[in-house]
Amino acid sequence: MFLQKSRTLFFFLAFVLLSALAITATPVKASFLWSIEDNNGHQIYLLGSIHLAKPEIYPLNQTILDAFGRSKRLVVEANVDVDTMTQLTIAKELTEKGTYPPDQDVGLWERLDAETTAELKDVLGKLNLFEVFIDQVRPKPWYLAMMLEMMFLESLGFDAKLGVDIHFLKLAKAKGMKIHELESVYEQFSFVSSLTEEESLIFLKSTLVEYEKLKSGAMDELLDIWSGGDAQAFEELYFQAYDEHPEWFALLDKIIYKRNETMYERLQPFFRINDEVSFVVVGSAHLVGPKGLVAMFEKNGFKVTQL
Numbered sequence: 001m002f003l004q005k006s007r008t009l010f011f012f013l014a015f016v017l018l019s020a021l022a023i024t025a026t027p028v029k030a031s032f033l034w035s036i037e038d039n040n041g042h043q044i045y046l047l048g049s050i051h052l053a054k055p056e057i058y059p060l061n062q063t064i065l066d067a068f069g070r071s072k073r074l075v076v077e078a079n080v081d082v083d084t085m086t087q088l089t090i091a092k093e094l095t096e097k098g099t100y101p102p103d104q105d106v107g108l109w110e111r112l113d114a115e116t117t118a119e120l121k122d123v124l125g126k127l128n129l130f131e132v133f134i135d136q137v138r139p140k141p142w143y144l145a146m147m148l149e150m151m152f153l154e155s156l157g158f159d160a161k162l163g164v165d166i167h168f169l170k171l172a173k174a175k176g177m178k179i180h181e182l183e184s185v186y187e188q189f190s191f192v193s194s195l196t197e198e199e200s201l202i203f204l205k206s207t208l209v210e211y212e213k214l215k216s217g218a219m220d221e222l223l224d225i226w227s228g229g230d231a232q233a234f235e236e237l238y239f240q241a242y243d244e245h246p247e248w249f250a251l252l253d254k255i256i257y258k259r260n261e262t263m264y265e266r267l268q269p270f271f272r273i274n275d276e277v278s279f280v281v282v283g284s285a286h287l288v289g290p291k292g293l294v295a296m297f298e299k300n301g302f303k304v305t306q307l
Contacts, residue, residue: 030229030306031063032284034294037303042271045071045307046293048226048284049165052158058167063307071279073178074168075270077263078185080160081169090189097193098143107138111201119208127151141204142195148207165281182266182282183259195254202251209241226284229306235288257291264296 032048045067050057059065068074100107109117124130129151139147160166172179183191195203225233242252263282270278287294298304 031061032226032229032231032234032287033061033064033067033307034287035067035303035305035307036297037305038271039301040271042274044075044267044270044278044280046280046282046287046297047164048287049077049163049281050226051163051165051283052153052160053162053164054157054159055162057162057164060164060167067307068168068171068279070277071177072276073180073270073273073278074172075180075182075267075278075280076165076169077181077282078183078188079169079179079181080185081166081173090185094143094189094193097189098140098146100138100140102138104138108141108144111141111197116201116205116208120204123148123208123211127155140200142192142200145200145204145207146192148204149210152211168279168281180270180278182263182280195251199251199254202248206241206245206248206251209245213241231288231294231306234284235292238285239289256285260286260291260293260296264293267293 034046035043036046037043047064047067112120121130124132127148169179171177222234222237225237239252242248263286267280270280282293286292289295294304
């Protein structure tokens with residue numbers, strides 16, 4: 001059981017900073033896939049990923065599969081398809097970083113306001129986890145947010161092992177393709193564990209808000225938008241919560257916008273690999289909006305075409 005949960009937490013690292021998508025079969029109008037070319041005609045494909053998914057998404061849109069077939073290398077946020085020992089090591093470090101020591105007087109509950117406390121107790125009660133987090137575990141807010149997000153999605157049938165990243169990592173390994181990372185798993189782990197106290201609390205509050213959205217079916221709407229390749233609608237729905245909570249913007253800037261800038265810079269060398277097209281898979285939220293990767297490439301003179 002520990003190994004199973006460790007694997008789930010490990011795969012979840014690449015997803016935790018992004019919103020989930022509920023997956024069912026829907027007609028495809030376009031793909032959440034872009035062709036990006038520099039002035040010398042060097043090309044990459046840029047695919048918006050779903051990090052946790054259901055079997056219904058497969059087989060993927062043929063446009064996506066054809067682009068992958070034309071590519072010589074795979075570039076992902078982080079290579080999460082690794083051996084068991086690595087998964088266990090990261091899960092152990094994550095738990096150590098994500099919990100308050102037993103001798104520390106001030107824990108999770110002392111840091112929460114009355115409203116958040118009431119919401120959290122209600123959610124934990126519905127998930128039959130109230131006693132665990134009252135008496136047994138002393139999680140930091142960001143760690144609890146990760147675990148709750150994972151549990152929400154698992155309860156709806158999502159599986160990290162069925163995520164788009166994992167799908168293409170397995171295909172690439174089977175084909176003997178070159179695989180590159182934009183962010184390592186350790187970098188993502190260090191990032192989330194370095195959130196400030198305020199950011200960590202906001203992360204937990206936003207997760208509780210997402211729980212309500214999951215129950216109301218908002219993620220089905222997000223799915224339909226993703227399946228049709230409507231980037232503008234995806235942006236509007238995904239960032240709606242931040243528009244409603246401007247006090248969360250600092251967290252949004254850190255978990256999405258700053259990482260977009262880093263990803264953009266780290267993608268530049270892949271345009272200089274002659275005759276070797278790269279297939280890039282990153283979270284869909286990193287692609288959309290005026291500060292998304294697609295807009296950044298457009299502003300910097302690249303030829304950008306949605307497929």
